[in-house]
Amino acid sequence: MSVPNSSLEAILPPYQVQKAVSDWLTEDTPSFDVGGFVVGSDEQVAILFCKAPGVLAGRPFFDEVFRQVTGCRVEWKYKDGDYLDPKGGKLEVARVYGPARYLLLGERPALNMLARASGVATRCQKLRALKDKAGWQGVIAGTRKTTPGFRLVEKYAMLVGGVDTHRMDLSTMVMLKDNHIWATGSIRDAVLKARSTAGFSVKIEVECQDEAEADEAIEAGADIVMLDNFDGPGIRVAAKSLKERWAGKAKFLVEGSGGLTEDNVEPYFAPDVDILSFGSVTQSVPHIDFSLKVQPIKK
Structure with missing residues (x-):
């Protein structure tokens, strides 16, 4: 199954994205943020670099991370589904603006998600390319073998990569x-x-x-x-x-x-x-x- 990547964000229930991101942030900072205290709240910009070739996936979740940490905004240069090729160096993908402490508060959860989602989408795109090259008319699909607590991201990344999600859960x-x-x-x-x-x-x-x-x-x-x-x-x-x-x-x-x-x-x-x-x-x-x-x- 292939869906135009520009429309995929609309498939995500906002409250599910919000809940997933809230859980990640709570896990990463369950109490005090001493590092945030150190850097303070001056307005700064953080540049998102891609340092290895692959398919970008996970923008809605990345955006939600920085929405929840408060006072940050993201400006993207690429969309989900775009193939990123830093050509042995690093490629600027986005910029995040906001208070320094909040940029660092969201950094690790956002990067962890983006790295994995993009990895899934990259492998899916490779499989889709093999199917298309062979002229096979069937369906390439994922499975329910997803990371606990991360299924929504991984299933979304499958769609970005151009393959079918298979069943979402035991109920579907x-x-x-x-x-x-x-x-x-x-x-x-x-x-x-x-x-x-x-x-x-x-x-x-x-x-x-x-x-x-x-x-x-x-x-x-x-x-x-x-x-x-x-x-x-x-x-x-x-x-x-x-x-x-x-x-x-x-x-x-x-x-x-x-x-x-x-x-x-x-x-x-x-x-x-x-x-x-x-x-x-x-x-x-x-x-x-x-x-x-x-x-x-x-x-």
Whole structure:
């Protein structure tokens, strides 16, 4: 899924952004700010530099950090989704104006967020580019393997990078994995029990280890079958077989998942595979290096 980056900020509920930022600031400064006392409240400017190539993501959260610390404003030179290339040096990305103590109060939470969000968006953009180069018509998606307390940022960064967020949480889609099946007794029973409470508006996905399990899930009414930990040739054969066997009998999507990375994904771009999901877009993602340098305002 691709969304025009200029519109993405509107997808974020303001109160959720405010709450997330408030929690970060409270965690970072739970009591006294002695460093702020040292520098005082003279008006200064801090320049945001990017020091490594990558995709910018996280502007709404960065802005909210400096809104909450009071008396600061941010002027951006780039927008979310722009590729930043400092070419071995450093690139000015924005300027933050305000009292020195507040600039430093927001510095670390803002930079931590921006570095990680931009890292996620950068990896997502790479995957999207591989998909487009291959001419594959399916969906590249993230997963629910996000950092606790940071999911909103990481899911937003996925969109900035041009990929699908997959399910946001346990409530937005039912995914029945091996533990659900073992605890329930069978795929069929698990799907039917899920449908009895999920209703018509919530999709049900089932993790399957082979075609037989996928057939059982489809017959029970699953909307999506996840072929888990298949290799590239294996998923190509299984997806084609399932689509042919159930043609005209049931509608479903085939998802591939398990250990996928930008280095091994190419064989998975199969015409009968609808979705490829990557835990790697949020796990072990290199951060993009940013710094914030305070400059006294010349009078």
